[in-house]
Amino acid sequence: MKFSIAKTKMYAALQDVNHAISSTSPAALRGILIEASEDNELVLTASDNDVTIRRTLKGKDDEELQLNVEEPGSVVIDAHYIMDIVHKIDADTVKVEILDGALTSFKGNQAQFRINGTKADEYPDIDLSEPQQSFSVNELKLSALIEATAFAASDQETRPALTGIHMVLKEGKLIAVATDSYRLARKEEAIDSDLDIAVTVPAKSMNEVRSILLSEDKDIRIALDTRKAQFITDDTVFQTRLLEGAFPETDRLIPTSFISTLTISRSSLINVLDRSMFIKNENMTINHLHCTEDDIIFSNRSQEIGEFEQSLMEEGAVFKGEPLDISFNGGYVMAAARALKGNTIEIRFAGEMKPFILINPEDDSMLQLTLPVRSYD
Amino acid sequence: MKFSIAKTKMYAALQDVNHAISSTSPAALRGILIEASEDNELVLTASDNDVTIRRTLKGKDDEELQLNVEEPGSVVIDAHYIMDIVHKIDADTVKVEILDGALTSFKGNQAQFRINGTKADEYPDIDLSEPQQSFSVNELKLSALIEATAFAASDQETRPALTGIHMVLKEGKLIAVATDSYRLARKEEAIDSDLDIAVTVPAKSMNEVRSILLSEDKDIRIALDTRKAQFITDDTVFQTRLLEGAFPETDRLIPTSFISTLTISRSSLINVLDRSMFIKNENMTINHLHCTEDDIIFSNRSQEIGEFEQSLMEEGAVFKGEPLDISFNGGYVMAAARALKGNTIEIRFAGEMKPFILINPEDDSMLQLTLPVRSYD
Numbered sequence: 001m002k003f004s005i006a007k008t009k010m011y012a013a014l015q016d017v018n019h020a021i022s023s024t025s026p027a028a029l030r031g032i033l034i035e036a037s038e039d040n041e042l043v044l045t046a047s048d049n050d051v052t053i054r055r056t057l058k059g060k061d062d063e064e065l066q067l068n069v070e071e072p073g074s075v076v077i078d079a080h081y082i083m084d085i086v087h088k089i090d091a092d093t094v095k096v097e098i099l100d101g102a103l104t105s106f107k108g109n110q111a112q113f114r115i116n117g118t119k120a121d122e123y124p125d126i127d128l129s130e131p132q133q134s135f136s137v138n139e140l141k142l143s144a145l146i147e148a149t150a151f152a153a154s155d156q157e158t159r160p161a162l163t164g165i166h167m168v169l170k171e172g173k174l175i176a177v178a179t180d181s182y183r184l185a186r187k188e189e190a191i192d193s194d195l196d197i198a199v200t201v202p203a204k205s206m207n208e209v210r211s212i213l214l215s216e217d218k219d220i221r222i223a224l225d226t227r228k229a230q231f232i233t234d235d236t237v238f239q240t241r242l243l244e245g246a247f248p249e250t251d252r253l254i255p256t257s258f259i260s261t262l263t264i265s266r267s268s269l270i271n272v273l274d275r276s277m278f279i280k281n282e283n284m285t286i287n288h289l290h291c292t293e294d295d296i297i298f299s300n301r302s303q304e305i306g307e308f309e310q311s312l313m314e315e316g317a318v319f320k321g322e323p324l325d326i327s328f329n330g331g332y333v334m335a336a337a338r339a340l341k342g343n344t345i346e347i348r349f350a351g352e353m354k355p356f357i358l359i360n361p362e363d364d365s366m367l368q369l370t371l372p373v374r375s376y377d
Numbered sequence: 378m379k380f381s382i383a384k385t386k387m388y389a390a391l392q393d394v395n396h397a398i399s400s401t402s403p404a405a406l407r408g409i410l411i412e413a414s415e416d417n418e419l420v421l422t423a424s425d426n427d428v429t430i431r432r433t434l435k436g437k438d439d440e441e442l443q444l445n446v447e448e449p450g451s452v453v454i455d456a457h458y459i460m461d462i463v464h465k466i467d468a469d470t471v472k473v474e475i476l477d478g479a480l481t482s483f484k485g486n487q488a489q490f491r492i493n494g495t496k497a498d499e500y501p502d503i504d505l506s507e508p509q510q511s512f513s514v515n516e517l518k519l520s521a522l523i524e525a526t527a528f529a530a531s532d533q534e535t536r537p538a539l540t541g542i543h544m545v546l547k548e549g550k551l552i553a554v555a556t557d558s559y560r561l562a563r564k565e566e567a568i569d570s571d572l573d574i575a576v577t578v579p580a581k582s583m584n585e586v587r588s589i590l591l592s593e594d595k596d597i598r599i600a601l602d603t604r605k606a607q608f609i610t611d612d613t614v615f616q617t618r619l620l621e622g623a624f625p626e627t628d629r630l631i632p633t634s635f636i637s638t639l640t641i642s643r644s645s646l647i648n649v650l651d652r653s654m655f656i657k658n659e660n661m662t663i664n665h666l667h668c669t670e671d672d673i674i675f676s677n678r679s680q681e682i683g684e685f686e687q688s689l690m691e692e693g694a695v696f697k698g699e700p701l702d703i704s705f706n707g708g709y710v711m712a713a714a715r716a717l718k719g720n721t722i723e724i725r726f727a728g729e730m731k732p733f734i735l736i737n738p739e740d741d742s743m744l745q746l747t748l749p750v751r752s753y754d
Binding site for chain 1: 455457458461462465466467480486487488489490491492493648649651652654655681682683684685686687688689691692
């Protein structure tokens with residue numbers, strides 16, 4: 001194997017595929033597989049078994065790549081080392097060459113590294129064959145879907161399905177739902193597909209897809225079966241395993257009739273939550289709302305620390321409907337408020353011990369739901 | 378106690394005194410002592426026993442403070458809580474009042490906190506009496522002295538004196554020296570004082586002094602005896618205990634005759650060190666220099682990772698004197714190069730197994746010394 005390539009282009013590609021490698025990856029997967037082919041292409045692959053990312057750099061399509069494959073071949077180099085080398089080499093172009101077995105040279109101007117790699121045939125065999133069903137969705141819309149829901153997934157492995165985003169395709173809609181069983185986030189988008197399928201994708205994988213692939217106002221293709229999903233662009237395949245186990249039936253959890261509504265500016269709500277956040281009970285901030293049409297009092301209290309109270313009427317908040325006293329996890333409402341975007345939030349209450357929903361009145365594609373907690377009173 | 382004060386001013390003062398509190402502080406010292414006095418002054422004190430910081434906010438001297446003490450008094454409030462409250466209160470002015478015992482109210486506009494404080498008489502008694510000997514030094518010069526030396530102090534408690542900066546006043550000079558016994562940093566400044574005294578101040582304390590007090594081109598007063606030192610400005614007293622135990626006699630460690638000299642641009646040296654840093658042996662980067670007047674080869678090697686090599690002649694480096702092969706801890710030379718400032722570094726060698734020194738040829742007030750290590754060859 002022998003090739004040269006523009007350093008910044010190679011570094012950017014390495015950074016992206018490196019998202020598949022975690023600090024807990026087994027030794028065999030801490031490397032990046034580098035394959036240089038006769039048709040002047042360089043393929044970089046990284047994987048942690050659950051997620052695999054493959055980036056193809058095509059010399060003939062991209063002049064700025066300055067890719068020149070002199071000898072095809074392949075090798076695996078530790079991800080940390082190769083990223084450090086390519087980032088810091090003393091030239092705009094890096095020359096890579098296998099010297100002997102897996103001993104690989106990286107040359108800049110005066111600087112030369114000779115790094116102990118691993119032979120490519122020792123790299124785990126990863127099945128990147130494309131599943132048969134596929135559909136396309138706008139990258140920015142998919143990004144918004146992930147941003148609106150991923151945070152609400154569980155971080156507990158006790159119920160694995162809850163660590164994912166449940167993606168439902170039906171009737172020309174893509175619906176994303178995540179829940180940790182104490183709160184739920186849901187957002188939908190119209191898509192141009194008549195596929196009818198539901199899968200649960202690890203929220204962690206979706207966040208990675210979002211951070212490396214979803215940045216442009218164009219379509220990305222998603223191919224999937226019951227075991228894996230692939231997010232496919234011109235130069236990248238991002239493959240993730242799917243979560244097994246039934247995702248809970250969430251539609252019936254969402255209340256549809258309400259007794260009262262609080263309308264408040266989103267920044268006011270975020271500020272008052274933030275202001276009170278440090279008053280915790282057993283490491284959780286429990287906020288309380290006392291609402292009548294004449295008075296809206298936000299408070300929280302801890303035996304140890306003290307208490308906080310603020311009237312929200314002065315902030316322009318408006319409460320309509322049956323008077324209500326309700327307590328909730330402030331961290332959950334904060335996350336929901338952050339996700340909703342928009343200037344105004346409507347909180348719709350179905351009863352003091354029933355789940356309540358938060359919506360952006362200007363965007364009915366998204367819904368955030370939170371369960372109340374028993375009050376300290 | 379009852380007073381009001383501009384929120385941003387109080388927050389800035391709290392941030393500064395909070396430097397005295399560490400996450401390992403005992404419960405009794407996790408608070409900030411707040412004392413409001415009849416002459417419209419607010420005194421904030423925080424301490425971890427080793428370091429005490431006292432900031433005095435004087436209503437009559439600073440209109441922007443908007444300080445108005447209605448009732449003198451004092452209380453202790455947990456540092457995290459009071460900083461969070463003052464930072465996030467919903468008004469430009471915060472009103473503080475003891476309601477009952479140590480229960481303290483913080484009011485903004487609509488927001489009100491009632492926080493469980495501690496009575497001031499339960500706060501440890503800290504002797505802030507001023508030591509008799511004192512001298513003055515320009516803040517920026519003292520800052521440069523600390524920056525040039527503190528990093529070279531030891532972080533091992535086995536020899537406590539080495540965790541400090543040794544400050545020697547004699548013959549109108551202030552000389553700062555720090556060493557962890559593998560490298561040494563030394564910088565001196567002329568001062569207007571005939572004091573003759575030597576103390577060892579914890580490097581950690583000096584870094585704190587630097588970050589909160591030393592920002593202006595004016596004098597700061599330092600009062601000291603054999604047990605403690607105070608750094609005194611118009612509104613602040615920063616007191617630190619001194620380290621006991623003899624500081625090693627370092628002058629005789631510094632070589633005065635040399636066999637050869639390497640002159641190199643500082644950025645080249647930093648870049649080549651940085652480039653090679655990841656090639657470690659037992660978590661240490663050991664670099665090697667092979668120098669003749671015709672050839673300067675920088676390298677390092679690890680059995681496991683591989684090797685690096687770069688000629689420095691192309692970078693404009695010049696070597697004069699007896700040929701030399703020497704190995705050293707790259708992290709130490711990197712820290713020394715960063716501290717030296719300037720465009721050029723001169724490395725003066727006394728022999729292959731002798732300490733070598735790094736200087737900025739345009740600034741003879743500073744010297745960095747590193748011990749070589751046995752080479753892998």
